[in-house]
Amino acid sequence: MNRKAMRRIPLEKFFDLKVDFAFKQMFGNEKNKKITVVFLNAVLKLTGRDTIKEVTFLKHELGGEYQDDKQSRLDILVKTQNGDFINVEIQLSNQHDMTKRTLYYWAKMYESQLVRGMGYSELRPTITINICNFTMFKDNKNYHNTFHLYEDTTLSRLMPEEDVMEIHFIEINKFISLWYEGKLNALEDLLIRWLLLLGMVDGRNKKVYAEIYRELEELAMKDENLRAAFDTWEEISQSPETILAYQSRLKYILDEEARYIDGINKGREQGKAEGMKEGLEQGLEQGLEQGLEQGLEQGLEQGLEQGRKQEQIELVKKLLQRHETVEEIMDLLGLSREEIERIKSLNLPLE
Template sequence: MNRKAIRRIPLEKLFDLKVDFAFKQMFGNEKNKKITVVFLNAVLKLTGRDTIKEVTFLKHELGGEYQDDKQSRLDILVKTQNGDFINVEIQLSNQHDMTKRTLYYWAKMYESQLVRGMGYSELRPTITINICNFTMFKDNKNYHNTFHLYEDTTLSRLMPEEDVMEIHFIEINKFISLWYEGKLNALEDLLIRWLLLLGMVDGRNKKVYAEIYRELEELAMEDENLRAAFDTWEEISQSPETILAYQSRLKYILDEEARYIDGINKGREQGKTEGIKEGLEQGIEQGRKQEQIELVKKLLKRHETVEEIMDLVGLSREEIERIKDLDLPQD
């Protein structure tokens, strides 16, 4: 194989796969299902008979059963051939709520399995995979941490025969540092290859790690799934429709991150007179809501569908319809 065959467009044109929109185009698309299966097996380190062989993509929304329920838009949600549920979340910036949000998502997924006439014994294992572009565990050097339900003193699992809870945190920033230190071997670990793919482009800083590309170029000579992923990556990075959606989503994420920091600073000042906690919460929430409203209005004017806006902004259908009604001209 020609080494240059895996790249047909300039590297700087490739989407940052840590942006949730791009990640879902790659791993949450029916036509790329094989790539999704290989990636999940790599993260969960499944081999032989235990491997995931087939997945079914499920609806992304959890909650919303009643009018005032909080509704969540998941990045990727699949059901395996064994009936296990797996949710994959990608997070570019740190909103300092990842742990609680993860537990909420896991609980909603686990609860959603139960239907009328079904016994609790029929509930299937539920797995959450979080890929974070920031540090979650400062005192832990591992880039991949997995959590289960354990007893405090004996460390025995609550359900060793079928562990219903499994939560993964993968920290891309730690991973990149370890790779540059020469402590990771992509020939021996398939997950390293996929994380190199995710880490190669830094959309926030408009940077591409050429050293990572060269490593992937070598690996792709023997790994057909990696080559297929590169083909898909280039394809989604060239479509005018996906380029617009990707750029809009990246801008929104970075603007929200900036507002979050600005909200903290304003909250600190406000907190001097009104209480630190209350000021922080108000500053962050007000900035976030206003930006979401403005972005939805812009996307509606571009005639984007409600479903597309749900994916880009992370709001529920009902919230988008309310903004749509507010923006209509008055008689």
């Protein structure tokens, strides 16, 4: 294959496929159904008789049966030839609600199967695939994690014969790091090729990983599905209509992300300011209370002390007027000769 034939547009013109609009143009389009099937089989690692051979694209909205229901617009929703439901979500920015949102989507999809006259035994497995451009599990080095329903102690599956719940989380940032560390082999793992495709362009930072492109270029020489994906990618990345829609969507996502971060920062600043104000008010209040309490206590002590001294002075005066000797007053009141002589000669209060 001629290298020049691999692409006809500059690398920086390629859409970031992690932007949901571009992702849906690639994997949610009827004319690209074969690419979608290959991608899903790679994520789910399905082979042989379990392989997905055909998918039907379904409407993207769940809920809304009642006026106040929350509408959920899914990125890609398909039904396989076996009747299984698969939802694929791509998320560029972290809104810190992915887990709960995923469970909500799964529940709505599972519930949507049930129609009047249908038995619960007829409900089909429902699978959710989340592709995240951020870290979901900080303590887990795996870039691809799959969850089912398990028993806590034995770790046995609730329905081993037919898992009705299967939830995947793929973290692109972890994947890219592992690839650059040389820990991933795209020749041996089909999913790695498709994730390289998703990770090659960083629309947020207007960056393209040329090293990833070169590897994909080599892989596409032997992988016709990957080559077809590149052709589709080029096509959607240079159509005037899709360029405008893509740029608008990317701007909206980044603006929402900026507003979210700004809201967090403002909340922190407001909380900090309110905390300082509350702390200052509490400190002043406590200080005033403590000061008042200490002042009252000290004032009372000083008043009592002064009162005792004044009583002693008056008593010394009366005893002297009765011609009691200094020695007798010393023995009676426990005062020193100097204190009694001072009162006697100068009429001063005791110190």
